[in-house]
Amino acid sequence: MKISTNWPKIAVLVLLVGSAVIFLFQLIDPRGDSTRTDISIPKLTALAEKGEKAFAANCAACHGVNAAGTDKGPPLVHDIYNPGHHADVAFYLAAKNGVRQHHWPFGNMPPQPQVSEADLEAILKYVRELQVANGITSRPHKM
Numbered sequence: 001m002k003i004s005t006n007w008p009k010i011a012v013l014v015l016l017v018g019s020a021v022i023f024l025f026q027l028i029d030p031r032g033d034s035t036r037t038d039i040s041i042p043k044l045t046a047l048a049e050k051g052e053k054a055f056a057a058n059c060a061a062c063h064g065v066n067a068a069g070t071d072k073g074p075p076l077v078h079d080i081y082n083p084g085h086h087a088d089v090a091f092y093l094a095a096k097n098g099v100r101q102h103h104w105p106f107g108n109m110p111p112q113p114q115v116s117e118a119d120l121e122a123i124l125k126y127v128r129e130l131q132v133a134n135g136i137t138s139r140p141h142k143m
Helices: 003-028 046-058 088-097 117-133
Strands: none
Touching: 046 117, 088 117
């Protein structure tokens, strides 16, 4: 097989293989689609029900319905946010001060000054109850 006479066939083959590789990487890349559709919704406590409403009003635009994530922000029902890695205070500080991008490619999160302390407490309760219902529990953080 002469390369000079078969270069169009080789070019097509390279393009097909390259496209297949890119497609496969997008299937397994956790950053490609940050939304979850398989979130279990538990019976919420009264405080978490308040948090669900506050979350919908203040957080869902970026973090998605039921904290499942969107193309603008990560899912909070994800093991990276287990209490052993992101303690409750990390959520409070992120809402109050904003937070630099560090786990996901969504950019920095801006401060959310419109969210009251009471709403933050309720939102955190809601997120933690969703996490527990989906098997996310506290584990020590290991680097």
